[in-house]
Amino acid sequence: MHCASCVARVEQALAAVPGVAEASVNLATERAHVRLAEPVSGRRLADAVRAAGYEARPAPSPVADDAELAERRLELEDLRRRFLRAAALAVPVVLLGNLGMLPAVKRVLPIDAQNWIQLLLATPIQLWAGWPFVRGAWHGIRRRSADMNLLIGLGTMAAYLYSAVVTLIPGVFEAAGIAPHAYFDTAAVIVVLILLGRLLEARARARTSHAMRRLMDLRPRVAHRVAEAGTEDVALEDVRPGDLLLVRPGERVPVDGVVEEGRSSLDRSMLTGESIPVEVGSGDAVTGGTVNQTGSFRMRAERVGADSMLMQIVRMVQQAQARKAGVARLADRVAAVFVPVVITIAIASFVLWFDFGPPPALARGLLAAVSVLIIACPCALGLATPTALLTGTGRGAELGVLLRGADALEAAERIDTVVFDKTGTLTLGRPEVMDVVAAAGVTEAHLMSVTASVEQRSEHPLAAAIVRSARARGVLLAEPEDFTAVPGRGVIAVLDSRPVVLGTAAFLAEQGIELGALEARRGRLEDDGGTVIAVAQGGMAIGLVAVSDTVKPGAAAAIAALARAGHEVWMITGDNPRTAHAVAREAGIPAERVLAGVLPGEKRARIEELERRGRRVAMVGDGINDAPALAQADLAIAMGGGTDIAMETSHVTLVRGDLGAVGTALALARRTLQVIRQNLFWAFVYNTLGIPVAAGLLYVLLRPGGPIGPIAGWQGTLHPMLASLAMALSSVSVVTSSLRLRRFRG
Amino acid sequence: MTPAQVAVTLAGVALAAGVNLYFFTPRHPQRARSAGGGGAPGAAQGVQEVRIRVRDGYDPSVIEVEAGRPVRLLFRREETASCSDIVLIPEWGIAERLPVHQETAVEFTPREPGTYAFACGMNMMRGRIEVR
Numbered sequence: 001m002h003c004a005s006c007v008a009r010v011e012q013a014l015a016a017v018p019g020v021a022e023a024s025v026n027l028a029t030e031r032a033h034v035r036l037a038e039p040v041s042g043r044r045l046a047d048a049v050r051a052a053g054y055e056a057r058p059a060p061s062p063v064a065d066d067a068e069l070a071e072r073r074l075e076l077e078d079l080r081r082r083f084l085r086a087a088a089l090a091v092p093v094v095l096l097g098n099l100g101m102l103p104a105v106k107r108v109l110p111i112d113a114q115n116w117i118q119l120l121l122a123t124p125i126q127l128w129a130g131w132p133f134v135r136g137a138w139h140g141i142r143r144r145s146a147d148m149n150l151l152i153g154l155g156t157m158a159a160y161l162y163s164a165v166v167t168l169i170p171g172v173f174e175a176a177g178i179a180p181h182a183y184f185d186t187a188a189v190i191v192v193l194i195l196l197g198r199l200l201e202a203r204a205r206a207r208t209s210h211a212m213r214r215l216m217d218l219r220p221r222v223a224h225r226v227a228e229a230g231t232e233d234v235a236l237e238d239v240r241p242g243d244l245l246l247v248r249p250g251e252r253v254p255v256d257g258v259v260e261e262g263r264s265s266l267d268r269s270m271l272t273g274e275s276i277p278v279e280v281g282s283g284d285a286v287t288g289g290t291v292n293q294t295g296s297f298r299m300r301a302e303r304v305g306a307d308s309m310l311m312q313i314v315r316m317v318q319q320a321q322a323r324k325a326g327v328a329r330l331a332d333r334v335a336a337v338f339v340p341v342v343i344t345i346a347i348a349s350f351v352l353w354f355d356f357g358p359p360p361a362l363a364r365g366l367l368a369a370v371s372v373l374i375i376a377c378p379c380a381l382g383l384a385t386p387t388a389l390l391t392g393t394g395r396g397a398e399l400g401v402l403l404r405g406a407d408a409l410e411a412a413e414r415i416d417t418v419v420f421d422k423t424g425t426l427t428l429g430r431p432e433v434m435d436v437v438a439a440a441g442v443t444e445a446h447l448m449s450v451t452a453s454v455e456q457r458s459e460h461p462l463a464a465a466i467v468r469s470a471r472a473r474g475v476l477l478a479e480p481e482d483f484t485a486v487p488g489r490g491v492i493a494v495l496d497s498r499p500v501v502l503g504t505a506a507f508l509a510e511q512g513i514e515l516g517a518l519e520a521r522r523g524r525l526e527d528d529g530g531t532v533i534a535v536a537q538g539g540m541a542i543g544l545v546a547v548s549d550t551v552k553p554g555a556a557a558a559i560a561a562l563a564r565a566g567h568e569v570w571m572i573t574g575d576n577p578r579t580a581h582a583v584a585r586e587a588g589i590p591a592e593r594v595l596a597g598v599l600p601g602e603k604r605a606r607i608e609e610l611e612r613r614g615r616r617v618a619m620v621g622d623g624i625n626d627a628p629a630l631a632q633a634d635l636a637i638a639m640g641g642g643t644d645i646a647m648e649t650s651h652v653t654l655v656r657g658d659l660g661a662v663g664t665a666l667a668l669a670r671r672t673l674q675v676i677r678q679n680l681f682w683a684f685v686y687n688t689l690g691i692p693v694a695a696g697l698l699y700v701l702l703r704p705g706g707p708i709g710p711i712a713g714w715q716g717t718l719h720p721m722l723a724s725l726a727m728a729l730s731s732v733s734v735v736t737s738s739l740r741l742r743r744f745r746g
Numbered sequence: 747m748t749p750a751q752v753a754v755t756l757a758g759v760a761l762a763a764g765v766n767l768y769f770f771t772p773r774h775p776q777r778a779r780s781a782g783g784g785g786a787p788g789a790a791q792g793v794q795e796v797r798i799r800v801r802d803g804y805d806p807s808v809i810e811v812e813a814g815r816p817v818r819l820l821f822r823r824e825e826t827a828s829c830s831d832i833v834l835i836p837e838w839g840i841a842e843r844l845p846v847h848q849e850t851a852v853e854f855t856p857r858e859p860g861t862y863a864f865a866c867g868m869n870m871m872r873g874r875i876e877v878r
Binding site for chain 2: 072078132135136139145146147148202206337339344348351354355379383386
């Protein structure tokens, strides 16, 4: 599909299908949305598209959904069934394998009969319960891509087949002087333990993506769509951009959109970790997944489904897995050559035991080779990074911190300098009336009434702040006449048939109006970083209104915390030095670390300069205006948002505007990386120690008459059953270690 | 050394060599087919498409595509083992969930020739995309 005419053709084809009320096709996303008047099968729709000469597929669900839960349940049920049945069958096999040598047992059941019974019991364990390994091994061989199933499959099949041959033709072994001892118990116990390990691992792994699921669960299932006939309940998937939706108290906002009518407060804590509810009214943006608390309101849907902020967050958490950490790359390289190397070691240990081992050399060689294959399973190595990453990024999402992936973690760990953009990052990004100074004999209310009445006609951003403030003070506004705006300087109007002049002091002076006693106050207000608007009525100055972009509450505490954690904190802004220093003072940033008057295009260069001086810089900005500076910084932290651009260009996105999250993000990154390193360390230790021990290295030292001799009777060999226990424990312990991140508190 | 030991040693060496030769010999990549877009002129033309079965690994696991043309990999997962529930192409930042018994399209346009890996979430199941 390439052009708008294709869109039209597909839309027509779909609309022509009986039962279709409306069809719309998006060229960019190649998605068709169809509204149905009556049920129509997806196949018929697809056929219609194909008949028009295009391809159609059901849209993939953008993220994990209910299907995932169902899959998990299927997998768990399958594993549980295999494990329980195999375990039940394995009990008599193990009993016979260990007690069968006792003379009393042998009298009742000769060895031959024992072997046959074990063969009967062990066969379903090997070929039914263990079938996933055997099948996986076969696929691996056929495709020349060796994986862990190959190791387990080879290991258990070796023990099983050897035992089966011993059972079927014991005479051949006896003739060669080898006792016809079967190892069915070994094969059976390995299968049972590895199934148990997978069962535990699958359960724990489901918990690692728990945070993501919780985010998914924030979506309500239905929305109330306002139609001409009244409201109707529709499934969330059927909500389209442009729909008018009703949100009642206590319900979750279904999709992203804008309030059309009504007021309420929203609890955004599930999405952002921010605990204070936000007031919303007509024209305010609302985010799907937040909880409507007090009032009902109507909203216009804007972004739905995969485009919604909630889904973008979920998707981002999911995609964090795609970015590998440097520490994990080593594990990947090892994994690529691991299996063939382990098979080689297993063959070598069999040969060495056979050639140099004490009798029974064949059996000992077989057991050593099986142990090597089983203990070497690189499960723990494979789980080390993804489980920690998933848990850490999931926990971050709960705290309103979105980490892009492992590369973000590594960048965050090295940071020693944090540079904040001023406007919208350190400050609210929206000017507010900071101070109102009325001249002698004039009330503040009168001053605000005059100022706001005139300013309500102005489109200047400062004007909006003044009008807002006047409304908040409950001041009555009048309509001005003869309104004239002089851009960048001020406004002249007539109010109650008296001339009003407001603007800069210079503008008033041009009109022949002196500030007089107010002049000194004006200087002080400007030193505090405010923009001062002087107001005159009837040729007399009646007061000053100072407007400034205020520092976010909590900014000073957040910056102090960063400084305590050893970070150098800087501020960068295009604003003039006086305003910049005033903000810096309030936020607690030292004056020498303020970069003021920096043109937008120069921000990148200033960040680069800091980096050239050896600083590892994290840039905190709003993600859109600061894109080049963010891209230059070692770590890009975008404030607020959920906008695509911010998420794409930044390593870290802070969902709420709270600056404290910067410290949380850096700490979470360090902690997650720490857990990944610990996981990898133990997984490597486990494998590098486990393989030589399984091969029989310790036997060389601990054998009777060896350089050390047996310790507590142990001669240094590792039975395959113990190897399988170690293998199961190593995977479970790695996942458990990762789950510690769920308790991270920042 | 007894004849049996000699025989076992030789067999072991041969087997080990065979295993390593077998697994380390480069696999032949499966070339992506151009997807027929149907009647519309130019529609979907140039999209290189490969169907990949996901069960105990990726089949095929080595894929050859041309640089500069869009690629569509159609993964069909035929197992419930959660190992394979996500496919990653780290170089391109792709992480796609693969629902069971369903075809999931992963689309991208490779610009630079080279070899790119794709793998499951644990990097246990691996494949390769060779961009020419």
